[in-house]
Amino acid sequence: MDFQPRLVQNVLEHNADLHPDKTALIADGQRLSYDTLEQHANAFANTLIQHGVKRGDRVVLFLPNSVPMVVAIFGTLKAGAAFVAVNPTTKQDKLEYILSNCRASAMVTWSAKQAYLDGLSQSMPDLRLIVVGGTAGGQELQQDVVAFEDMIRSGSAKRPQATSIDLDLACLVYTSGSTGEPKGVMTAHANMLFAARSIAEYLENTEDDIVLNVLPLSFDYGLYQLIMTFSFGGTLVLEKGFTYPAYILERLQAERVTGFPGVPTIFAALLSIDLQDHDLSSLRYLTNTAAALPPAHILQLRAKFPGVQIYSMYGLTETKRTLYLPPDQLDVRPDSVGIAIPGTEVWIEDETGHRMGPGEIGELIVRGRHVMLGYWGDAEASEARYAPGPFPGERVCRTGDLFRMDSEGYFYFVGRTDDIIKSRGEKVAPKEVEEVIYRLKGVREAAVVGFDDPVMGQGIRAYVVLDGQGLQEKDILSHCRAHLESFMVPNDVQICETLPKTSSGKIAKKELP
Amino acid sequence: MTRPMDQVEDKLKGFIAEEILFSRDGFNYPDDASFLDTGIVDSMSIMEIVLFAQQAFDIDIEDREITPDNFDSITKIAAFLRRKAAESNG
Numbered sequence: 001m002d003f004q005p006r007l008v009q010n011v012l013e014h015n016a017d018l019h020p021d022k023t024a025l026i027a028d029g030q031r032l033s034y035d036t037l038e039q040h041a042n043a044f045a046n047t048l049i050q051h052g053v054k055r056g057d058r059v060v061l062f063l064p065n066s067v068p069m070v071v072a073i074f075g076t077l078k079a080g081a082a083f084v085a086v087n088p089t090t091k092q093d094k095l096e097y098i099l100s101n102c103r104a105s106a107m108v109t110w111s112a113k114q115a116y117l118d119g120l121s122q123s124m125p126d127l128r129l130i131v132v133g134g135t136a137g138g139q140e141l142q143q144d145v146v147a148f149e150d151m152i153r154s155g156s157a158k159r160p161q162a163t164s165i166d167l168d169l170a171c172l173v174y175t176s177g178s179t180g181e182p183k184g185v186m187t188a189h190a191n192m193l194f195a196a197r198s199i200a201e202y203l204e205n206t207e208d209d210i211v212l213n214v215l216p217l218s219f220d221y222g223l224y225q226l227i228m229t230f231s232f233g234g235t236l237v238l239e240k241g242f243t244y245p246a247y248i249l250e251r252l253q254a255e256r257v258t259g260f261p262g263v264p265t266i267f268a269a270l271l272s273i274d275l276q277d278h279d280l281s282s283l284r285y286l287t288n289t290a291a292a293l294p295p296a297h298i299l300q301l302r303a304k305f306p307g308v309q310i311y312s313m314y315g316l317t318e319t320k321r322t323l324y325l326p327p328d329q330l331d332v333r334p335d336s337v338g339i340a341i342p343g344t345e346v347w348i349e350d351e352t353g354h355r356m357g358p359g360e361i362g363e364l365i366v367r368g369r370h371v372m373l374g375y376w377g378d379a380e381a382s383e384a385r386y387a388p389g390p391f392p393g394e395r396v397c398r399t400g401d402l403f404r405m406d407s408e409g410y411f412y413f414v415g416r417t418d419d420i421i422k423s424r425g426e427k428v429a430p431k432e433v434e435e436v437i438y439r440l441k442g443v444r445e446a447a448v449v450g451f452d453d454p455v456m457g458q459g460i461r462a463y464v465v466l467d468g469q470g471l472q473e474k475d476i477l478s479h480c481r482a483h484l485e486s487f488m489v490p491n492d493v494q495i496c497e498t499l500p501k502t503s504s505g506k507i508a509k510k511e512l513p
Numbered sequence: 514m515t516r517p518m519d520q521v522e523d524k525l526k527g528f529i530a531e532e533i534l535f536s537r538d539g540f541n542y543p544d545d546a547s548f549l550d551t552g553i554v555d556s557m558s559i560m561e562i563v564l565f566a567q568q569a570f571d572i573d574i575e576d577r578e579i580t581p582d583n584f585d586s587i588t589k590i591a592a593f594l595r596r597k598a599a600e601s602n603g
Contacts, residue, residue, distance in 0.1 A: 064549065064550055110550070241549060246580060247579070250580075
């Protein structure tokens with residue numbers, strides 16, 4: 001019988017039992033076998049347990065893509081807790097918001113962010129333990145702070161007894177909400193395993209696949225590369241980002257990578273590089289999500305990567321992946337994001353809940369085991385997003401995205417029902433950016449909107465009215481860089497005399513140029 | 514003959530502070546801080562740094578040289594540029 005993982009950590013444990021010496025992870029210049037990785041995760045888990053981390057607790061992982069990040073993800077699950085992966089470019093105030101919102105009992109970070117730790121455990125009563133990676137280990141750290149390297153060296157490598165069941169929380173993925181406050185999407189073990197398996201099914205993954213991931217593991221698209229690769233027993237090459245495209249090409253070639261997930265900005269950069277010198281013949285598939293690839297880029301990708309399957313996909317954190325376009329349909333309907341992922345269904349509804357037919361525009365509704373549990377500590381937002389399904393206790397996800405379907409059942413993204421901007425694949429709440437701009441002295445009014453961009457999907461533009469003189473566009477950008485994750489920083493700031501208003505005196509964003 | 518390689522670090526820091534971080538109070542990271550680890554620059558801004566270095570120091574930089582080994586901190590970029598200058602003057 002096929003292996004049926006019940007908990008997410010089982011995908012690591014199963015491979016460690018089955019082929020302990022197989023390379024699981026290539027990162028930070030290291031090659032870790034499934035067995036070594038599992039022993040590290042066990043040592044991490046046992047240390048968490050020793051420090052009082054219990055089943056159902058939350059552990060914040062504020063780390064770049066790295067070996068410690070992967071160890072901490074599986075180690076947290078093995079301790080019965082849920083992990084909360086936070087983008088490594090997150091600034092201190094938002095990190096503190098997340099730590100306090102999820103009442104984290106432990107946090108893992110790395111040496112470059114040690115300055116964030118001053119006084120943290122005093123202001124966070126639930127925080128029992130802080131772990132810092134990237135130090136040599138063995139040195140004196142602040143009180144309540146443990147070196148990751150010491151944990152791995154001295155923790156027991158014995159697999160701890162599992163205490164969770166598959167309905168328990170595996171992770172919270174924080175995503176932007178239209179109110180401006182980030183919300184933690186609650187993912188159960190069963191949700192995550194179901195979604196990972198469904199995606200691996202249509203990508204036809206096998207244990208021979210080697211996936212190179214440059215997307216942050218705090219972003220669900222990146223995180224699932226790890227979970228999926230281990231679910232089919234493959235090898236994950238983990239890089240910190242796509243900052244150095246030529247280096248990533250070298251890595252693709254050197255590691256004989258078969259699968260490469262990207263977003264439109266990454267593919268645009270790849271298209272601008274001469275690939276003649278690189279042998280990329282091992283590549284079997286490319287996946288794109290977050291924003292549609294411009295048709296011209298699809299043609300160029302086909303020419304540059306002959307014989308490579310290209311998957312166009314759509315999803316939202318609240319259900320992980322939702323739709324995918326089978327690669328043979330890319331030339332037939334390049335602007336479609338396809339059909340429901342295996343084992344799930346989708347349909348389009350009008351505002352009264354009536355199902356709509358081909359050609360009609362309405363909200364996309366999603367049904368399946370990938371529909372997540374809701375938003376952490378936010379019953380109202382959960383109720384708005386997740387509606388009752390056809391059976392008692394079942395829920396479907398209202399995506400808030402407008403779609404239409406063609407006569408053959410393929411779906412097309414039309415627009416959003418809220419004002420969330422989707423830039424470079426990540427959701428940006430205009431309110432969150434505006435709140436940061438308003439904190440700058442000398443700003444009277446701010447309005448943040450998206451503008452269409454062929455590569456980013458949408459770019460972010462801020463219109464700002466000043467109190468008197470003094471501030472320049474640069475000052476506003478600098479302030480945004482200091483207080484927002486990189487992907488939320490506006491691409492463009494325009495200083496205006498006034499902003500258009502509605503009759504009730506609110507800023508009329510629709511009238512902005 | 515390439516331009517002199519004095520103050521490479523300061524010129525790089527000035528450029529990054531001014532044009533990438535839009536900072537009025539300079540570049541407040543150690544010279545050896547990894548761009549990837551700290552998230553100081555992304556793939557778009559690394560290209561701006563490459564263009565600046567090519568112009569400011571009159572050096573040709575090829576795509577394949579834009580790697581973490583050569584570009585992932587002020588220290589690494591400065592060492593790379595000095596190496597390139599020595600090669601072309603050698």
